[in-house]
Amino acid sequence: MRLALLSTLALFITTATPTVDAANWPNWRGPTQNGVSTDKGIPAEFGPGKNVAWKVKLPGPGGASPVVWDDQVYVTSVEDQKLLLQAWSTAGKLKWQQQVGTGNKVVRRDEGNSASPSPVTDGKHVWAMMANGEIACYSVSGKLAWKRDLRPAYGPFKIAFGLTASLILEDGKIILQLIHGSRKAKPEEDQGLLVALDAATGKQAWKQVRKSDAYDENKHSYTSPFIYNDGKTKLLVSHGADYTIAYNPADGSEIWRKGGLNPQNDPKKKYHRTLRFVASPTAVPGLIVIPTAKNGPVVAIRPDGKGDISNAKSQHIWTRPNNTPDVSCPLIHGGLVYLCRENGNLVCMDAKTGREYYHERTHRQRHRASPVFVDGKVICVARDGMITVVQAGKTFKVLAQNNLGDAIAASPAIAGGTMYLRSFGSLWAIRK
Numbered sequence: 001m002r003l004a005l006l007s008t009l010a011l012f013i014t015t016a017t018p019t020v021d022a023a024n025w026p027n028w029r030g031p032t033q034n035g036v037s038t039d040k041g042i043p044a045e046f047g048p049g050k051n052v053a054w055k056v057k058l059p060g061p062g063g064a065s066p067v068v069w070d071d072q073v074y075v076t077s078v079e080d081q082k083l084l085l086q087a088w089s090t091a092g093k094l095k096w097q098q099q100v101g102t103g104n105k106v107v108r109r110d111e112g113n114s115a116s117p118s119p120v121t122d123g124k125h126v127w128a129m130m131a132n133g134e135i136a137c138y139s140v141s142g143k144l145a146w147k148r149d150l151r152p153a154y155g156p157f158k159i160a161f162g163l164t165a166s167l168i169l170e171d172g173k174i175i176l177q178l179i180h181g182s183r184k185a186k187p188e189e190d191q192g193l194l195v196a197l198d199a200a201t202g203k204q205a206w207k208q209v210r211k212s213d214a215y216d217e218n219k220h221s222y223t224s225p226f227i228y229n230d231g232k233t234k235l236l237v238s239h240g241a242d243y244t245i246a247y248n249p250a251d252g253s254e255i256w257r258k259g260g261l262n263p264q265n266d267p268k269k270k271y272h273r274t275l276r277f278v279a280s281p282t283a284v285p286g287l288i289v290i291p292t293a294k295n296g297p298v299v300a301i302r303p304d305g306k307g308d309i310s311n312a313k314s315q316h317i318w319t320r321p322n323n324t325p326d327v328s329c330p331l332i333h334g335g336l337v338y339l340c341r342e343n344g345n346l347v348c349m350d351a352k353t354g355r356e357y358y359h360e361r362t363h364r365q366r367h368r369a370s371p372v373f374v375d376g377k378v379i380c381v382a383r384d385g386m387i388t389v390v391q392a393g394k395t396f397k398v399l400a401q402n403n404l405g406d407a408i409a410a411s412p413a414i415a416g417g418t419m420y421l422r423s424f425g426s427l428w429a430i431r432k
Contacts, residue, residue, distance in 0.1 A: 023070065023415055023416045024068060024069045024070070024123070024415055025037075025066075025067055025068040025069075025413040025414055025415040025420075026067055026068075026069055026120060026121050026122065026123075026169070027067055027118065027119075027120040027121075027166065027167070027168065027169065028064075028065050028067070028118035028120075028166040028224055028411065029065075029224075029226070029329070029370065029372075029411065030372070030413070030414070033226040033227060033283075034226075034282050034283060034284065034331070034332060035282070035329065035331050035370055035371060035372045035373060035411070036331075036332075036333050036372070036373045036374075037372060037373065037374040037375075037414040037415075039374055039375060039414050039415070039416075039417060040375050040417070041375065041417055041431075041432060042374045042375050042377070042414060042417070042418075042419050042430070042431070043430065043431070043432050044377060044389045044399040044400040045389075045399075045400045045402060046387075046402050046419075046430045047402040047403055047404060047405075048404070048405060051430055051431065051432055052428060052429070052430060053092070053418065053429040053430065053431050054091070054092035054428075054429045055092075055426050055427070055428050055429070056088065056092050056094070056426060056427050057425060057426055058075070058077045058086070058422075058425065058426055058427055059077045059078065059079035059082075059084060059086075060077050060078040060079050060080070060113075060115075061077075061078065061113060061115075061407075061424040061425070062075070062076050062077045062078060062113065062115035062116065062410070062422065062424075063112045063113070063115070063116045063164075063368070063409040063410050064076045064115055064116055064117055064118040064119070064166070064410060064422065065118045065166075065410045065411045065412070065413050065422060066118075066410070066413045066420045066422050066427065067118060067119050067120060067121055067126075067413060068090070068413055068415035068416070068420060069121045069122075069123040069126075069140070069415075070123060071089055071090045071091075072087050072088065072089060072090070072095060072140060073087070073088045073089070073090060073413075073420055073427070074086070074087055074088075074119050074121060074126050074128075075088065075119075075422055075427055076100075076115040076117070076118070076119060076128055076130070077115050078104045078113050078114060078115045080104070081102055081103055081104050082099050082102060082104075083099065083100050083101040083102060083103070083104060083114055083115055083130040083132070083134065084097055084098070084099055084100065084115070085097070085098050085100050085119060085126070085128040085136070085138065087126070087140070087142060088427060090416065090418065090429070092429060095142070096141070096142030097142075098136070098138055098142060098144065100128050100129075100130055100134055100135070100136045100147070101114075101130045101132060101134030101136075101149075102134075103132050105131070105132070105162060107160070107161040107162060112131075112161060112162070112164065112409065113131070113162075114130050114131040114132050114162055115130060115131070116131050116162060116164040117129050117130065117131060117163065117164055117165060117166045117167060117224075118166040118167070118224075118410075119166075119167065120166070120167040120168065120169045120174070121140070121169075122169055122199075123140065124139065124140060125137055125138065125139055125140065125145060125199070126138055126139075126140060127167055127169065127174050127199065128167075129150075129163075129167055129176070131161075131162030131163050131164055132151075132157070132162065132163075133149060133150040133151045133154070133155055133157055133163060134147075134148075134149050134150070135147070135148060135149075135150060135174075135176075135197075135202070136148075137174075137199070137200075137202065145200070146201060146202040147202070148202050150176070150178075150195075153204070154176075154178055154193055154195060157178070157180050158180050158181055158182045158183075158190075159179075159180035159181075159220045160217075160220060161220075161222060163178060163180065164222045164224075165177040165178075165179075165221070165222070165223065165224045165225065166224040168225055168226065168227060168236070169199060170227055170234075170236070170249050171249065171250065172198065172199050172200070173196040173197065173198065173199055173205050173249075174196070174197045174198075174199050174202075175194065175195070175196050175197075175225060175236060175249065176193075176194070176195045176196075176197065177192075177194055177221070177223070177224065177225045177238055177240075178192055178193040178194070178195060179192035179193075179210060179219070179220065179221035179223075179238075179240040179241055180192060180219065180220055180221075181219035181220070182219075183215070183216050183217060183219060186215075187212060187213045187214060187215055187219070190219065191209045191210060191211060191212065192209075192210040192212065192219070192221070192240065192241055193207060193208065193209060193210060194207070194208045194210055194225070194236070194238060194247060194252055195207050195208075196249075196252060206251055206252040207252065208247060208252035208253070208254070210238065210240075210241065210245065211254075212241035212242055212243055213242070214241035214242040214243075214262070215273070216273040216274065217273060217274040217275075217276050218241060218242055218262060218272075218273065218274070218275055218276050219241055220240075220241075220276045221239065221240020221241055221276060221277050221278075222240075222276065222277070222278040223238075223239045223240050223277050223278060223279065223280040223281075224280050225237060225238045225239070225280075226280065226281075226283070227249060228246070228283045228288065228303055230285035230286065230303070231285070233303070233304070234248075234249055235247070235248075235249070235255060235303060236248070236249040236252075237281060237283065237288065239277055239280055239281050239290065240276075240277045241277075242259060242261055242262045242275075243257050243258060243259050243261065244257070244258040244261065244281060244288075244290050245257040245258070246303065246305075255305075255306065256305040256306055256307055256308070256309050256315075257307075257308055257309070257310070258290065258299070258301060258305075258309050258310055258315075259308065259310035260310045260311065261275075261277075261290065261292050261296075261297075261299070262275045262292075272294070272296075274294075275292065275293050275294060275296065276293060277291070277292065277293055278293060278326060278327045279291040279293070279324070279325045279326060279327055279328060279329050279330075279370075280329045281329070281330070282329050282330040282331060282332055283303065283332075284332045284333075284351075286302065286303070287300060287301075287302070287303070287317065287332065287351060288300070288301050288302075288303050289330045289332060289337055289351075291324040291325050291329070291330060291339075292324045293324065293326055294324075294326065295322050295323065295324065295326075296322065296324050297319055297320060297321050297322060297324060298319070298320040298323065298324045298330070298339065299316070299318075299319050299320075300316070300317040300318045300319070300337075300351075300354060301315050301316055301317060302314075302315045302316075302317060317352070317354070318353060318354030319354070320349070320354055320356075323339060323341060323345075323347055323359070324339070324341075325339050325340055325341050325342065325367075326341070326342040327342055327367070327368045328340040328341070328342070328367050328368065328369065328370045328371060328380075329370040329371075331370070331371045331372070331373055331378065332351060333373040333392065334392060334393075335350065335351050335352070336348055336349065336350065336351055336357070336392070336393070336394065337349045337350075337351050337354075338371055338373075338378055340362075340367050340370070340371045340380045341367065342366055342367055342368075343364065343366075343367070344361060344362045344363045344364050344365055344366075344367055344380070344382060344388075345359060345360065345361055345362070346358075346359075346360055346361075346362050346371075346378070346380060346388075346390060346396070347359045348393075348394060348396065357394040357395075358394070358395070358396040360396040362380050362382075362388040362390065362398065362401075363380075363382045363386045363388050363401060365382040365383055365384045365386060366382065366383040366384075367380060367381065367382050367383065368381075368383055368409040369381035369408065369409060369410055369411040369412070370411040372411065372412050372414060373392060374414050374419070376391065376392050377389050377390065377391065377392060377399065378390045378391075378392050379412060379419075381408055381410075381411070381412065381421070382408075383407060383408065383409060384407060385403055385404035385405055385406045385407055385408050385423060386401060386402070386403050386404075387401070387402045387403075387404065387421075388400075388401050389401070389402070404421065404423055404428065406423035406424060406425050406426060407423060407424040407425075408421060408422070408423040408424065409424075410422040410423075417431055418430065418431040419431070
């Protein structure tokens with residue numbers, strides 16, 4: 001695969017993840033928000049009758065990943081029109097259940113519903129938002145702290161498949177990404193928002209209009225924001241509506257933006273009217289890897305830019321011209337970038353240069369979940385319940401393929417020596 005290198009800058013990229021507590025997985029994609037676990041001992045082989053500690057039936061389907069703190073696992077679900085948050089013990093017992101909202105909407109046949117955003121917890125409270133804009137905060141014992149409907153203040157939400165962005169808890173604030181808009185409205189008349197709520201009260205702390213000239217379907221985004229943190233700098237990174245934009249998480253002020261992800265400014269190329277982003281970027285210190293959509297490019301940039309860095313060569317590390325994951329986020333670990341494509345192909349690249357080491361098939365089925373790294377293994381989850389475990393490294397080697405026999409779109413959560421999988425029918429606990 002020929003790579004278009006935008007920069008030959010000799011840049012040392014730190015790919016080691018900061019030390020984290022392996023006992024907790026407090027939000028979507030884990031404690032460092034990049035799908036990397038420091039746990040040990042997660043088995044490569046598992047499934048019905050093998051290395052399953054327990055399996056419990058859930059009220060209905062959902063695409064949100066579980067989150068874990070100490071001895072409780074939190075998961076969202078639907079039950080007819082009820083939008084639920086449940087707390088399960090790490091022994092598989094239901095501790096409590098609360099109804100966050102009402103009004104489920106099934107999208108893309110059975111691909112998703114209104115229980116798609118993942119919750120977030122700090123071990124004292126847990127916050128959950130549903131795709132219709134209803135949000136609530138509970139104590140870890142299930143007592144309601146506050147609840148509100150975001151639509152009167154920030155809606156109506158005009159987005160085909162619902163607001164699927166998962167929540168961020170940062171410095172006492174719950175950060176919401178609300179990228180949506182009427183496909184017919186002019187960009188300046190219908191902008192997306194980033195909103196920070198006081199985590200303790202639900203009141204607005206700050207609001208930022210997310211400026212973009214995107215139009216048609218590209219005004220919608222199904223990505224989740226994340227906090228980039230290299231120990232010195234924190235950035236709130238938001239991806240959608242043709243741009244990846246970094247903000248100051250303290251007040252929402254814009255720091256830099258990366259355009260050119262849709263060729264709206266290239267007279268040689270036609271604007272792609274349906275290039276809406278679903279896969280979120282992934283970061284480690286010194287590097288952010290940005291996916292696009294529909295077999296478009298993957299771009300690696302430095303995170304220390306200012307202003308419009310769309311054409312700043314000093315900020316660009318490498319570009320892969322195609323093979324972007326459409327839904328699954330990139331995974332970065334050990335100096336390598338892994339791309340799990342929607343057709344099940346796994347691409348392994350050098351994080352510094354973009355050089356391809358392999359591009360191999362895992363399981364030929366739709367892949368919606370984002371891959372995770374744990375204990376020398378890369379875990380890729382297919383929509384039909386087949387989970388491929390690949391040995392991490394530059395050489396492609398399948399260690400196991402495990403069939404849950406149940407559809408799954410949620411990304412795995414790993415905590416306390418256990419991998420939790422949220423299938424459409426059940427919550428699974430995998431451990432030796």
